[in-house]
Amino acid sequence: MATKRQRQSIVSALIALLETRDWQDIGLDDIAAEAGVSLAVLRSVFDTKVAILEAFVRDIDETVLAGDDGDMGDEPPRERLFDVLMRRLDTLKPYRPALRSLAASARRDPVLAASLNRMALVSQGWMLTSAGIHIKGLLGAAATQGLVVAFARVLRVFLREEDAGLPRTMAALDKELRRGERSFLRLERVSRPIRRGVRRRWERPASAQADPEDPAGAASSPA
Template sequence: MAKRSSSGKKSTIRDRVIESTLSLIAEKGFRATSVKDVIKACGVTEAEFYHEFDGLLSVLVAASRHLNAAMMDAIADFEEDDSTRERLFALVMARFDAATPWRAAIRELARSAPTNPVLAATAGQALMTMSARALRLAGVRVSGPFGFARVNGFMLTVVLPTARIWLQDESADLSKTMAALNESLDRAERLMDYSRPFCGPFGGSAPSAESVPPAPSDTTNGSGKSPTLSQ
């Protein structure tokens, strides 16, 4: 009984820290936000914070993993005859929908990243992990000699261009984001048609949630902590 109670407490602390961190970043910006600010805002002790995270960057990695989980939920709505493109559209939009409450913070992070190499590297790794997860859930092979090319190409031609529109899209239904995603998927399809002889097909059937192997490891270990991302 005590063990289960402890797990619930940890989950609550992690959620509170993530929410407080992103709220403060949205309000003050990344550079002006400190671990002490987060500890004060969410009402945890310093020991509790550092038991779960190494610093602000590891909190952001945990937040990204939370958003990736929204894509796992989206595959429940897949139909057997859905195309790869339809699956990718649903997966990426599910992540943007889940991220909408944190958009102001993500906008601030995007502004800070060009002048903060460690933040930029952390964000880049998170986007690569997200891209690999989306492709894998849609049935696209991301292993093998051309796996990295597929993941990197998807991130550069689909995820990043759509994210730039999403950051400014204040419409209730994210219609501008959906239009941008459709356009980006068109571009990706044309690119894959051109590079098919070199990188292989950009398709496949959707796997079940149980059959999906874990995404490429990010900068955290199993507890969500990272020994190199303290701040």
């Protein structure tokens, strides 16, 4: 069984290798050698290379969430989310060479791209929660996926920017969040009558529902 230190060494080894190699050229044996552990130790913690990457993403999530100072309650939702995502970008700063390599590999590898999208959906769900934004159901799923796409656009700017203050990245994030807010409000307006109709359909009082033995009523009941 691997120790916590060995687990961190494995995650760090993958990120270090990504700085000089493509994702497709890194094997589990390479990661074990870089981390200074045996394959048996690596296998006791991680099933796949993707699982190691997921651990890295989870560590980033935890760092961002731990930095929540709880002083954003009076800010509008978009400003709260901006603060959370800038904290995420600040946390990612040391890993930009590896992230550039990973992004280039994902453009050539649809399986990797799909895995990254799945990880991003989980992470951005936590970022929304940290910002105090709670959206349920299909609307919430759409909002989270929209945020994943928006943040991916911001990352492209972030990975190229050389200014330590990240002015271009901040401008891109502000632009994407404003655009996302407008898109969400439009989607919410469109979906509102649909959701009201569904509630009326399934929340009718029992007296208003058709008798199951009444042929006319059966013909008009929802499938």
